[in-house]
Amino acid sequence: MPLAILALAVGAFGIGTTEFVAMGLLPQMAASFDVSIASAGWLISAYALGVVVGAPTLTALTHSWPRKRVLTALMGLFVVGHAATALAPGFEALVGARFLSGLSHGAFFGACAVVARKIAPPGRQGQALALVFTGLTVANVVGVPAGTYVGQQLGWRLTFALVGVIGLVTIAAIATMVPEVETRTGSLRSEFAAFRRGQVWWTLLITTVGFASLFTVLSYVAPLLTEVAGYSEGSVSWVLVLFGLGATVGNLVGGRLADWRPYRTLAVGFVAQVVVFGLLFLFADHAWVAAAAVFSFAFVGFVMSAPIQTRGILAAGGGASMASAAMQAAFNVGNAMGAFLGGLVIDAGFGYSSPALVAVVLALLGLVILAEATRADKNGRAPIDPQVAAVPAQRRRRVRASVEQ
Secondary structure, eight states: OHHHHHHHHHHHHHHHHHHHHHHHSHHHHHHHTTOOHHHHHHHHHHHHHHHHHHHHHHHHHTTTSOHHHHHHHHHHHHHHHHHHHHHOOSHHHHHHHHHHHHHHHHHHHHHHHHHHHHHSOTTOHHHHHHHHHHHHHHIIIIIHHHHHHHHHHHOHHHHHHHHHHHHHHHHHHHHHHOOOOOOOOSOHHHHHHGGGSHHHHHHHHHHHHHHHHHHHHHTTHHHIIIIISOOOGGGHHHHHHHHHHHHHHHHHHHHHHHTTOHHHHHHHHHHHHHHHHHHHHHHTTSHHHHHHHHHHHHHHHHHTHHHHHHHHHHHHTTOHHHHHHHHHHHHHHHHHHHHHHHHHHHHTTOOTTHHHHHHHHHHHHHHHHHHHHHHHHHTTSSOOOHHHHTSOGGGHHHHHHHHHO
16 A cells, blocks of 8 residues: 555645646746736636546546556646646747646546545545645645746746656656556446535535635735745745645644544634634735745645545545546636636735635635535435445434534
């Protein structure tokens, strides 16, 4: 298990680096093509839309393939997208290259989630999933700050070329470390049948709206730090280390909570996000508050990552592969929506701290949707609590009562 998980985590590292480093390099990328920072936000949205399109499409197209072939092929597409990004001759071409780079993201994480849970010991599936996503969080400690620094000093094109090299390393790691495991549970039709379950759609909605709060702020964190909090451009990469540290610690904590109390973890997480983003909006001009907020919203956001993934997989039942890919699509619909809404309020003249107020509203909406989804689940329509889903139907009510106590 450890070597296989390590190989998957290397891919997660590359994907995490490319997804988040663009946010730190947004001013440089905008300046290269003489566009506004808000317009450059389309680079973030284009990547996210690539994930949304690619997750269900590529998962469906590769459904009958062996999982190892799926993972290596998706990484190959990832490498091609980054070569196109590094060589893009104009802004429109760069937007297209970012879209291409995002196509493999959701399907790759979807396949990783299913493989990781398959090879994990019983009762540790949530932790195995969190270990894969540790690659993504470590990317925010090492890859994103380093990539931001390289991009600022030597050009953003070099940063994305190096991410492509990480993709090549991932292909080699998967080929040598990941065993071929049987993860398909039925036909493609059975995978799509998961979307007949109401709790799958509830989970996707929670992910899209609730996690958009994180991306509303993160998409414009670089100008917020320099124009509002007073950090120098060279300090941005170091402040982003705090984001990576918060994400790493939060991911490890969330992995354990995913095997315990996913609902309570998500509910407390959304409340914490409201508090953090509210304080950031009010006190963003204080450098230490901005730095603390960057750590805090990363920690809380990634504490919720494994629990929401677990909720989606359990809700899907036998259609876990497609549901896992759809979860990644939902994350990135939230990413695109967050970047769009953040750019909207900035363009309207409300300043670089205004996305934090939008994030407060989105986190509150996420909490409301979670509460309604949980009410529906307790009515017995689709058990998604890991302590409930494993027991026969006639015992569910009794187990639900004991879980709540």
